[in-house]
Amino acid sequence: MTVVLDALSALVTETVADAASEWDVAGEIPIDVLRGLGAKGVLCAEVNPNFGGLGLSGTENGELTARTGALCSSLRSVMTSQGMAAWTIQRFGDKAQRTEYIGRLTSGELAAVAFSEPGAGSDLAAMATEIRRDGEDIVVDGSKTWITVAAYADWIVVFGRYQGGGAVALVPTSAPGVGVTRVADPLGCRAGGHARVVLDNVRLPAENLLAVAGQPLVMLTTIALTYGRLSVAWGCVGILRACLTAVARHAADREQFGKPLLRHQLVARHLAELYAGERTATFACEQASRSWDEGSPEQVPASVLAKHVAAGNAARGAASAMQVLASAGAAGGHVVERAYRDAKLMEIIEGSNEICQLILAEHAAIAAG
Helix, strand or coil, X not given: CHHHHHHHHHHHHHHHCCCHHHHHHHCCCCHHHHHHHHHCCHHHCCCCHHHCCCCCCHHHHHHHHHHXXXXXXXXXXXXXXXXXXXXXXXXXXXXXXXXXXXXXXXXXXXXXXXXXXXXXXXXXXXXXXXXXXXXXXXXXXXXXXXXXXXXXXXXXXXXXXXXXXXXXXXXXXXXXXXXXXXXXXXXXXXCCCCEEEEEEEEEEEHHHECCCCCCCHHHHHHHHHHHHHHHHHHHHHHHHHHHHHHHHHHHHHCEECCEEHHHCHHHHHHHHHHHHHHHHHHHHHHHHHHHHHHCCCCHHHHHHHHHHHHHHHHHHHHHHHHHHHHHHHCCCCCHHHHHHHHHHHHCCCCCCHHHHHHHHHHHHHHHCC
């Protein structure tokens, strides 16, 4: 599978080329680029070949995510969304839904996953979006905010309340009552297609309701977020690797006070800490991906730990990289300038630092007996 992974990495590298900064400044990735990668299975490479996927393991898909994140965090965001949509349908859909909708994701269609609302970000139990049955149809009402990929999406995987529990509806963005408004000038992952989504009495066939309708909402969101957290964590590994490469090259080439920056001890410290941060994040992600591949009950806390460690290290590492490169890294679109903004966003999405700490503290207390 290493050959396949290398080929996919080469494809992503060739596709991105020097365009990442251009996409970042423009706030948009060309839709044909996204559809092309999607049709080749790259955006959800873990999907089983029976559904048109490439069948990568969690570890292999994580490494592909990191390599993509090192090039362009916005593209990595699309990859996370597409993979999370596929995982949600795989876990919660019936056979017909899995065949149809996962097949669409590996054929060039794009999907967003909608959790957050104006009144429900970290506290997803406060979600107000309602999904209800009405004869042979379902009706979806609510408002979602900061939904990655929604500005590009053909359809959205919408989480909401349903008959005292939770449910997941597959909502085409072309359906009457769906409004998508792009977030203007976001801090990070500017070309990730972040948008606000309004669902105003959206009527759909009952077949658009995934088979788990009525199960506890927190259980549904936790299962879906486990994939998202692990994907974000691997993306942060990519950010760290990009920063490490930029700092190492700059510190070796740039001279101050008669010697390369690398020979100044305080600069060398930044490089050492960046290296340690990348290695630590990688090890945490590898362990979490092994748990994922094995179907271990530890996969949920392992993914939270990986996300927390990797996001924190990425934010600190990007700040160190900016400090070393100084004005050389501060120009708009520079890999370190993008990393500095993107990494901060990683400490917020898919569970903020504080939420991750609360989850890990609870896990530690349970493990201690």
